[in-house]
Amino acid sequence: MRNMSTLLISLALAISFSFAAVAQEEYSSSQIKKYKNGIFEVVTLKLEDKTVYKEAFPHKLIPFHLRNDKYHSLGTAFLIQDNTFVSAAHVFNIGYKSQLSDNFALRDSKGNIFKITNVEKYSNYRDLIQFSVAGDTSPYHEFKIADAYEEGDVIYAAGNAHGEGVIFRKGTLTSFTYEPIDGKWKNIRFSAAASPGNSGGPLLNLAGKVVGIVTMKSSSENLNYAFPIKEFMEFSSERAEFFESQMGEVESTKTLIYSWDFKADLPKEIMALRKIAEKSFYDRFESGRTEFVAKYETDIFPKHENIQKYLMNQSNSENFSIIDINGNGEWLLFEPGEQKEVKIDNKQSMWFSSNDKMIGGYQFFMEKPVDTSLQAFIKNKKNILDTFLTSVKWNMTIAATPVYITSYGEPVYEDNYEDNYGRFWQVAAWHDQYTDRGIMIYCLPTPQGIVCDFITTSTSWLEMQKKNYRINLPRIMLSYTAKLGEWEEFLQLPKEMIPTFLQDAKLDVSEDSVEFDVGAFSGTMKKMKLSVDSNFYVAVEISPENTDKLVVGHISFKPNLYEDGVYSISKLYDLKNNASDSYSDFWQKFTTGTSPYNFEVINEGKTINKYMNLGANGKSPKIVGKRKDDRGYLATCTLQSDVELAEFTSACDAFINGLH
Template sequence: MAHDVSGAPAGRAIWLACLLLIACMTATGTATAASLAPERLPAIQAATYEVVAAKPVDDPLSYEKPLPLELLPFQERNDKYYSIGTAFAIGNGRYVTASHVLMTGANSLWGPPALRDNGGKVYAIDKVVKFSMHQDFVVFTLAEQPGSDVLELDTGAAPGQTVYSVGNAYGTGVVLRDGLYTSDTPEQQDGRWKWMRFSAAASPGNSGGPLLNQDGKVIGVVMAKSPNENLNYALPIGELMDAPDDVAAIDVRSSYQFDVFNSTLSGTLKERFALPLPLGAFLDTVMQRSNTFFDAQLAELLAQQRERLFPDGEGSTRLLHRIADMGDFPKMVARDSNGTWVLAGNEENNLRLSANGYLSSGSFGRTMLFHLRKPDDVPAKALYGDPAVPMDLLLKSGFIKRNVGGDSVMVTSLGKPHLDTTHADAWGRRWQVWEWTLPYANARLLVLALPVPNGYVGLVRSGTSIQSYDQLINARALADFAYVNLDGTLAQWRDYLAQPELHPAALRGIDIDFEYGKRFHYASPRLEVDTTPALQAIEADSVLTLGFAFFGDGGKATWDVAELWMSAKANDQDYVMLVREQAPAASMDDEDRNDWARVRERRHPYDAIARNGEDRTRITGVVDAPKGGDAQVLYTAHSVREGKQSQEAMADKLKLLLDGIKVHER
């Protein structure tokens, strides 16, 4: 799953939803020479600036090899700034750019947006004095005045005239390119005003620059490229001038989604607050208002789906009445196209690590899923206590690579996480929450990792820094829909049990105790199990898996142990298993009722008769319950042995297993 980390947000981040057009602009064709009078060019260039952000000074990441920076163009390699857009002076100490250019600085890992003139001098932005996210403009002042050159404005432009896009094309300085002002088109949200459409070439970095007429006057602010044709968009300069001073206006329609179902919530973020504000305070205010909106959108979407939401809503019944998966790779509970809640997520890659460790990874929508089996030479305290230890193991899969001049270089370490906290989900499972910064991409990597006896299972999401809050609240909500089991050798269980702060709530009511070579004991409010080596070896490398499931208990859904699986060692064909079976709901079909009847009546295969197949012999019985009784919960006991075994030998193993079991629920 090699990729550059810059994933889409979990919901719809404001900066992606506010305008279909607000995107990094791509080349639109070969530029033609500008034909403005030569004497005008110096003043235009002096009043037009690059918008830049300082590159991070320190890189906390480690790589598989030195970065081949020599592959980068000279200017890019040596520039201390990233070029992110264009701005221009309109007089009275005021400057204009696109709002989405300025918002690059929100929650950024780069330096704050600033202006750079043709001579290379950088000027800090002081205060924001006018802002519209819907119309995609911002007006601001500078802490130090660069000079007196300004661009004149013309609010009376009409289609059909020659125009010039002026901007920082591809980060190579301010250039002019000509074309035609072709038409006007209504803005997409409400049609309250019209975009100007023009054919002058615009490239990455042109956003926020001036669109000039043949007299060198500003008629619009260059915003974006049409996604389907060689036409670009500009905001008429009159719209900017007519907007109220000292006001920040956010009026953005968006759609919000959550990965476990395909329903969408439409909403509009409408906010106004007073200006001027210093740049930092302004960006913080916009983020606070936006994050509050994200919280409300997610809560409203889940509330809107309450009647259909797992585990209490429609379509949940079947999953609440079956043991769906005993694997150690996590799954997600998701609603399918029929409205039924099922297990989703694919295991796609497996990587062997040293000392019996391995990493399985896969995906569910925009989320990476993983199971990390701890190498035997990694101490449990280090694995669970230092986030860098599991992350360095995850990175061995090469899922983060940095592209430098066409060469992909694998990231081998992220250093210390920016965020290190915990999250208890709806089922009392305690996820470790880590966030790492990727300064080179102005991005962040979020991991929710659940400690399990043999390592971790978890979720990984990534996105730009501006999306990080939306990523976090969505990942926390997704944790409620994770389907996981607890698996490990008895040696791994011993280390895990010694750290109760890692345990899910369901495990706190369970007692697991054992002595190598002597005995194994399991006790919960539902079930007790005692075994000795006469049934199966009890050693450090013996394996215990607790299969968890969602099921009803006293009229309320719970997440608890529904299957217990023990083998002498990993990948052993000999094992014993206990499975919690429950009566089907009235809404379930005949097949479910027939399955339950076979258990209740002890019909084949629950008749304690050995059966052969796949080079194994199996025998199954029902634990401590009268045949044909009215119990709503029964436990079945299974013994499996490699090769062809006699009925007598299998019956003896089954009896040993059944004799050590006591059931407390019915």
């Protein structure tokens, strides 16, 4: 019996020791309460949402704790000593603009707010930040730093998961892995679950000591990452470290990858640090562009060896199009895709499309309202954007429900920027306070209204896009078409709205004639049935002799918009060795006045046509000028085939003879 009693006692002790071992791997209720008292939310005040929605904003679709909180929850921080906290750098994203960055604070579990003051350690490369707060933190738990940790250790990831309060989730320290850029240290991988909001929280061992700072969640498996606390302790507090390894310039199939490496003295007030880091970042972007141009100047526009071939045979478009090179080294004008028309009302329309070569997601042309002057319409950027938003049914998604936006209010930024061609871009930007995003339009006035590129981006990249867009302006092309009456109003705009190559243009429409002087083209048109409602098209091209200059390369008159019939002049070049076989054949016939370029009547079915080389026929000396060896001017008359031949001949002769 004695032996049996001894055995039972031994078994009982073994079982109790086993349960004790298990218990040691679980936090007790008192531990959780204790540790929770040292973990805070990183928050920032919500902004006043100035967006106007088509219908009342559906607040009920947003979870209760989010819609009733006056703060945004950004992440987690934990206390390590008096008034001193640690978190992940990406929670604050110092170095990049944000609408939410002016009011960073910490909030405890009872809702008490502590304003963040000075940054004492910072590295976006290592994803760490140490900072101080204003206020008394003595009632809160201060976390101790673990002396050692190894694979297989039981750990807890603690943090403000999904912004719904601090929770603790158990797992294992599974391994250590080199940081991906230079392998300067090994990050911790752990198996405890992590959610958005956990960033910056402590990774704790069973003793409640800090092993690491939670930094990143794995997207494909439940192996998450933390920055080792040993590395944090060894990192210098003397200077903040900013580093980006993947900045780059991409243009015309050429790429330059460069890095941003900046350091700033610490400690420093958080907003002061943000301001100097932002400036350094944008300065690096500009210097990166300078490096790119120095390396690839002869491989990009406008100094590429093949650019002259394009400049002497340019395409045109009445919507924003961009000059770029294809994989075969040929320069082309990349035009937008299919345009969709939206009727704003019975007397105003908008057309929008997309061109994946442009920066913006949409390009749109908007007619001015009939009861508004062109100048007033161009100046009212709020109305332009509001009309666009309403027309395309612009929306954001809340709980899988589209919420339609009708206005972002008045612009937060406006500019009138002159590019190297002398075009005056109308620029405006807005903030979407709800999503911390920026909206920007880059526009050019036209005789009919305005053409714009519509851009959306994060607030942090809005400033970058302003700079980036200006780099691309020389490759963005736009030609103009409008009724003669609309042209008259356009040419009367203030000079800061009219491109320099059109500022001296003249257009006078009277009852029986049209007198014009646009670029190199001028004349007096009579007996052609032209009126204020007739269409006048001006094709804009880059001068082959001076790539910083735009010129008028083609004009045409269309007496009646609803009938086939046009009178035009095009400037053409001898492409020499760059010419295709068909162009060489055309050029030989064109310069020698061979049919059909001898002004004979050509019946092409639905239309009848006449073609003339103005120089070869001694017509329009002002237009043709003295250079006739490498260029020519093609005059074309086209009318419907059912027009009497005598009427056609009379109108075409009036056009040719009216040219100066």
